[in-house]
Amino acid sequence: MVARGFARSDHELPTSTKRFPDGAQCRVEIPSVEGPDVLDAVLAEADARGVPLHRVSQGSGSLLLTDAELARMAATAAGRPVEVSLFARPLTGWGAASAASHAPGGRGLAAQARGTEQLVHVLEDIQRAVEAGIRSVLVTDLGVLETAASLRAAGEFPADLQFKISVQMGLSNPASIALAERLGADTYNVPTDMSLGELAAVRAAIDIPLDVYIESPDDMGGFVRHSEIADIVRVAAPVYLKFGLANHPGIYPSGTHLDPVTVALGRERVRRAQIGLERLRRTMPEAVMSEVPAVGLALPVGAGRAKA
Template identity: 65%
Template sequence: MQQTRDFLSSQGLPATESGEAPTSTKRFPDGAQYRVEIPSVEGPEVLRGVFEQARTHDVTIHRISQGSGGMLLTGDELAEMAELAGHAEVSLFARPVAAWDTGSMATISGSVAAQARGTEQLVHVLEDVRRTAEAGLRSVLITDLGVLAVAARMRAAGELPSDLRFKASVQMGLANPASIRIAEDLGADTYNVPTDLSIPQIASIRAATSLPLDVYVESPDDLGGFVRHYEIAEIVRVAAPVYLKFGLRNAPNIYPSGLHLTPTATLLGRERVRRARIGLDMLDRHAPDAKTSQLPTADLAVPQPVRH
């Protein structure tokens, strides 16, 4: 195996995963090691509830993300999300993808569910990105490498705003240093690693990329249902710059969301913030010198509300 390890080293990739994961010296532009993300914030009412709970628990939220897609928000709701965001980044899922298509294979294989199928769905996903950006949002969640590659070219060509950020979703599924570097080369601005990677595996990815990594501290049941609060200090140590992402175990799947689920989605959002407070208290206990970003922060993809 040594020849293969030597070749990986020649490509600037880690050749081994050591038991003692190295401390990351990489940082966000402001020098911070970690930021906080609250996922599944499905609309303006949920966003209001999340921010209210954040004030109650003194949690600084740097990014909120959403899973139903910009396509399931009205134009007014998109505008309201942009207005409500304040200094936080708002990242909306780019849909539709295979899981919402007419084919059956996506219901059998999760790896297929996140992919864009055929030319028409590629067009639909890119149109969703365009519509979201036109509403003033500056971050989108992407699951498909082809969508990422074309969207990045559109950004470079001026078809999309130059400050639009591409957040690679956990559903993209890339899980090793070489593959995640491909996503970086194609235009990803941040990468959500699979929820079940060990600390050494996360460290090996960090060695190969400078992208911020998004790491679920607690993941939904359909993404493993892991609760990793006691690992937060180690995650920050080896993965910086890292977004600590507080999902929620033992919670219903609310995608696609809507008025029929808003009360549930709001309560789930509030509980994610409470879980974040618990996790951050553990981080303060075990790594009191860990540095976070203060808001406002220049490099966050904060919405640019469109004034009419």
């Protein structure tokens, strides 16, 4: 279109020179992988479609997995290998005293740890995941992040444990996200609707990878941003391209009663990733994707290795 005289509105945005440890600009994440059966289906679909898969994440947390299910997810991912990031729960929205978090003006409270008791419960949930071999957890609360990072620094949590910040933390300006980085965040999931200019400003302020939804679920905006994928890689690298799914039913808290739905949704997310990556190859063939396995991933380890 530029050749026909149409100028791009984002032509002055800086190109990020920051990279993953292996020199790559981008990696792929599939979210909402709610349990071992969904993980198996997502891995099989990725193989069938030739989609490189670096990380899967899960919203219900280890809290709603049995010991056997948790161990199976860790073992499957370690054998692949692929990073598994489990939500650290419980949080206010799932608690009994959560009326305010369900009110229109209080929904931002839902993803916070409420009171000392819930702070302790979340840390215990992280410890249980660690003991099963998981090395990546999703965090939404700044106090949880700072406390968990201090436990990691003190050797109470393993040194290779990574804190992936959830989109639900909601910080959306360079100063706030830089604060999360200083408190111990290893990757940061920005709000789903950040513009390219806003992404570029955040990237200039921090060094950790950004997690950016290329497609987001309805309760996070329902955006489909495949047409922007090359620009997102260019301005936000290093970036996890996160393929959620618009137009699907709510699944949280999840469980085996929803397996037919969550398995189908997981497979479709991989299909959407194929669509996005095909677009990326057409519009930015020089983009560098990490090989699998990739340097720096928080891969699961053998059960029982709770300390570094």
